[in-house]
Amino acid sequence: xxxxxxxxxxxxxxxxxxxxxxxxxxxxxxxxxxxxxxxxxxxxxxxxxxxxxxxxxxxxxxxxxxxxxxxxxxxxxxxxxxxxxxxxxxxxxxxxxxxxxxxxxxxxxxxxxxxxxxxxxxxxxxxxxxxxxxxxxxxxxxxxxxxxxxxxxxxxxxxxxxxxxxxxxxxxxxxxxxxxxxxxxxxxxxxxxxxxxxxxxxxxxxxxxxxxxxxxxxxxxxxxxxxxxxxxxxxxxxxxxxxxxxxxxxxxxxxxxxxxxxxxxxxxxxxxxxxxxxxxxxxxxxxxxxxxxxxxxxxxxxxxxxxxxxxxxxxxxxxxxxxxxxxxxxxxxxxxxxxxxxxxxxxxxxxxxxxxxxxxxxxxxxxxxxxxxxxxxxxxxxxxxxxxx
Amino acid sequence: xxxxxxxxxxxxxxxxxxxxxxxxxxxxxxxxxxxxxxxxxxxxxxxxxxxxxxxxxxxxxxxxxxxxxxxxxxxxxxxxxxxxxxxxxxxxxxxxxxxxxxxxxxxxxxxxxxxxxxxxxxxxxxxxxxxxxxxxxxxxxxxxxxxxxxxxxxxxxxxxxxxxxxxxxxxxxxxxxxxxxxxxxxxxxxxxxxxxxxxxxxxxxxxxxxxxxxxxxxxxxxxxxxxxxxxxxxxxxxxxxxxxxxxxxxxxxxxxxxxxxxxxxxxxxxxxxxxxxxxxxxxxxxxxxxx
Numbered sequence: 001x002x003x004x005x006x007x008x009x010x011x012x013x014x015x016x017x018x019x020x021x022x023x024x025x026x027x028x029x030x031x032x033x034x035x036x037x038x039x040x041x042x043x044x045x046x047x048x049x050x051x052x053x054x055x056x057x058x059x060x061x062x063x064x065x066x067x068x069x070x071x072x073x074x075x076x077x078x079x080x081x082x083x084x085x086x087x088x089x090x091x092x093x094x095x096x097x098x099x100x101x102x103x104x105x106x107x108x109x110x111x112x113x114x115x116x117x118x119x120x121x122x123x124x125x126x127x128x129x130x131x132x133x134x135x136x137x138x139x140x141x142x143x144x145x146x147x148x149x150x151x152x153x154x155x156x157x158x159x160x161x162x163x164x165x166x167x168x169x170x171x172x173x174x175x176x177x178x179x180x181x182x183x184x185x186x187x188x189x190x191x192x193x194x195x196x197x198x199x200x201x202x203x204x205x206x207x208x209x210x211x212x213x214x215x216x217x218x219x220x221x222x223x224x225x226x227x228x229x230x231x232x233x234x235x236x237x238x239x240x241x242x243x244x245x246x247x248x249x250x251x252x253x254x255x256x257x258x259x260x261x262x263x264x265x266x267x268x269x270x271x272x273x274x275x276x277x278x279x280x281x282x283x284x285x286x287x288x289x290x291x292x293x294x295x296x297x298x299x300x301x302x303x304x305x306x307x308x309x310x311x312x313x314x315x316x317x318x319x320x321x322x323x324x325x326x327x328x329x330x331x332x333x334x335x336x337x338x339x340x341x342x343x344x345x346x347x348x349x350x351x352x353x354x355x356x357x358x359x360x361x362x363x364x365x366x367x368x369x370x371x372x373x374x375x376x377x378x379x380x381x382x383x384x385x386x387x388x389x
Numbered sequence: 390x391x392x393x394x395x396x397x398x399x400x401x402x403x404x405x406x407x408x409x410x411x412x413x414x415x416x417x418x419x420x421x422x423x424x425x426x427x428x429x430x431x432x433x434x435x436x437x438x439x440x441x442x443x444x445x446x447x448x449x450x451x452x453x454x455x456x457x458x459x460x461x462x463x464x465x466x467x468x469x470x471x472x473x474x475x476x477x478x479x480x481x482x483x484x485x486x487x488x489x490x491x492x493x494x495x496x497x498x499x500x501x502x503x504x505x506x507x508x509x510x511x512x513x514x515x516x517x518x519x520x521x522x523x524x525x526x527x528x529x530x531x532x533x534x535x536x537x538x539x540x541x542x543x544x545x546x547x548x549x550x551x552x553x554x555x556x557x558x559x560x561x562x563x564x565x566x567x568x569x570x571x572x573x574x575x576x577x578x579x580x581x582x583x584x585x586x587x588x589x590x591x592x593x594x595x596x597x598x599x600x601x602x603x604x605x606x607x608x609x610x611x612x613x614x615x616x617x618x619x620x621x622x623x624x625x626x627x628x629x630x631x632x633x634x635x636x637x638x639x640x641x642x643x644x645x646x647x648x649x650x651x652x653x654x655x656x657x658x659x660x661x662x663x664x665x666x667x668x669x670x671x672x673x674x675x676x677x678x679x680x
Contacts, residue, residue: 071567199566204566204603205602205603205626207631222631241657242630242632243631244630244631321443325443325447326443328628328629355472355600356500357568358600358626359602359626360564360566360567360602360603361568362567362568362569363568363569365568
C-alpha cells in the first residue's frame with residue numbers, strides 16, 4: 001500500500017545535526033482505519049516537528065511507533081488529542097543510552113559500554129569505560145558520576161556531552177590524551193535511571209530513587225544519603241517522605257550498591273567526581289562532619305585551580321570549600337564514601353545556575369555549562385595523573 | 390547565589406532538631422564578592438575559626454536574601470526585580486533568646502539582565518531573625534537601579550502585554566521541563582516571581598531559604614477592572630531540606646500600586662506541626678519606596 005512506502009521514506013529521517021537533547025519520547029499511536037492514517041500522515045509530514053517513524057503499522061489495528069523530539073512533545077500531544085488518536089508513551093530515557101552505544105560504536109578502541117547493574121525498576125545501569133590499556137591490567141581509574149538526583153538534568157546532560165568530548169579530543173588534546181595514557185575513566189551518566197524517567201513522565205522535580213518503602217505511602221530514598229559514610233548521621237532524614245531520606249540501610253538502594261560493588265571489585269580508583277546542580281559550588285569531603293579531612297588542604301588547592309579554569313571560559317564563578325560548611329551537612333554521600341575508602345581525589349560539583357532557573361536550566365545553557373565544566377574536570381584529572389599514589 | 394550557613398540537622402518525624410547556633414559575638418567581616426573568597430580567620434587542625442567564618446558568611450547570605458525578597462515585594466515592580474550579586478560586609482549579633490540581628494551591605498543585579506548590561510545596585514539592610522520563626526523583620530534601602538520614569542514605563546509596558554494575553558491561558562507549567570519560557574509569557578513569570586517574593590520573604594529563617602522553581606498552574610488570569618488578578622500555584626524549592634513546596638498565590642497588581650498578596654502553602658506534614666495553613670496579605674505601605 002502506498003502509505004507504507006510513504007512512511008518507509010520517512011524512516012530515513014536523520015536526527016543528527018540536531019543538538020542532542022533529552023526528553024525525547026517514543027509514542028505508540030493506535031491506527032484503526034484509513035482516516036486515522038491520513039490524520040497521522042499530516043502530523044508526520046510536518047517538517048518542523050522533526051518526527052521520526054520507527055515502526056509503521058503493517059495493517060490496521062497495529063500501532064505506529066514514532067520518535068518525538070522533546071521540543072515537539074506538547075504540539076504532538078495536542079494534535080493527537082484534538083484528532084481523537086489514541087497513543088501511549090513507550091520508551092523514555094532512550095536518548096542517553098543510545099548515545100552511549102553510539103559513542104562506544106564510533107570509538108571501539110577507546111570506549112565501551114559496560115552494564116554494572118540495574119535499577120529498582122529493572123532498568124540497566126550503564127557506564128562508559130574509556131581506556132587505552134591493553135590486556136586486563138587494572139589501571140588507576142577515575143569515576144565520573146552524574147544524575148544521582150534525577151531532577152538535576154544539567155548533570156546527565158553534561159555527562160553525556162563529556163563522554164563525546166573525551167572520545168573526540170583523544171589524540172588531539174594533549175591533556176586528555178596523556179590522562180588516558182596513564183588512567184582509565186569510567187563515566188556513569190545516569191546513576192538514577194528510574195528517577196530520571198519519572199522526571200520526564202510524571203514529575204519534573206523528582207529527586208530520589210523510586211524504591212518502595214514498606215509501611216509508607218512515600219516512594220524512594222535519596223541515593224546521595226544512602227552510602228556507607230556516617231550513614232543516618234546528621235544531614236539526612238529517617239522519614240521516607242523526606243527528600244533526604246537515607247533509605248532503610250546503607251546501600252539499600254540497588255543503584256548505589258551497583259556502583260559500590262563495581263568500585264570495590266575494581267580496587268584501583270583514585271578519583272571520584274559527582275555532578276549535581278544547582279549552586280555553582282566545587283566541594284570536597286566532608287559532608288558528614290565539620291572536621292577537616294586529612295587531605296583538605298591539597299583538595300582545596302586543586303578545587304580552586306579547577307574553579308579558576310572553569311571560570312576562564314565564560315566567567316562563571318564557583319565557590320570552593322568542604323561540603324558541610326559550603327552547602328550543608330550531608331551524611332551518607334557518595335563523595336564521602338569514596339574518600340573514606342581510599343579514593344583521595346573526591347569532589348562534588350554543583351553546576352549552574354545559582355537559583356534563577358535552578359533545576360530547570362534552559363537548554364541553551366547545556367553546552368556552555370558542559371564546556372566550562374570540562375575545563376574544571378580536566379584540571380582535576382591532570383592533577384590526579386601527576387600525583388598518582 | 391552563594392551558599393548558606395548552618396541549616397537544621399536531619400529533620401525526622403520529630404521535626405527539625407534544634408540547630409547549632411552561632412555563639413560568636415560581634416564579628417565584623419569584610420567579604421569579597423561571589424567568587425571563591427578567602428575563608429576568613431585562618432584554620433587550625435579542626436579550623437574552628439574557619440567554621441565560624443563560614444557560618445557568618447552563610448548567615449549574611451540568608452539575611453541578604455530575606456532583605457531582597459522583602460525589597461522586591463515592597464517595590465511592587467515586576468520590571469525592576471533584583472537579585473543578589475554579593476555581600477560586601479556585615480555583622481551579626483545573637484541575643485540570649487537566640488534571635489539574630491544582621492546588619493549588612495550588599496550589591497544587587499537586575500533580575501532580567503540583558504547580556505552585556507551590568508547595573509549593580511547597592512543596598513544596606515537590617516534583618517532580624519526570630520529564632521527559627523519565619524517573617525524576619527526587614528529594614529532595607531537600596532540605591533536606584535533604574536530611573537523612576539523608566540521603571541514606570543517598563544511596568545506599564547509589561548502591564549499592556551499582560552492585558553493582551555488571550556484568556557484562558559493555555560499553559561501548563563512555566564517554564565517547561567527544559568527551562569523554556571515563551572517570550573509572550575515572560576511577564577507572567579515576572580509577576581509570579583513578584584508575588585512569590587512576598588511568600589519567600591515570610592518563610593525565610595536563619596536556616597531556610599527558597600527559590601521559585603516553577604509555576605505549576607495558572608488558575609486564573611483576569612485583567613478587567615484595570616488591575617491584573619492572578620491566581621496561580623508555584624513550586625518553591627527550599628534549599629536546606631531540598632523540599633518542593635507548592636504554594637497557591639493570589640495577587641492583584643496594577644503598575645505603581647502596592648501589591649496585594651494572599652497565599653497558602655502545602656507544608657510537609659509532621660506530627661508536631663499543625664497542618665500548614667498560612668495566610669499573609671500585603672499591608673499597603675503608606676509610603677512607596679520610590680527611588
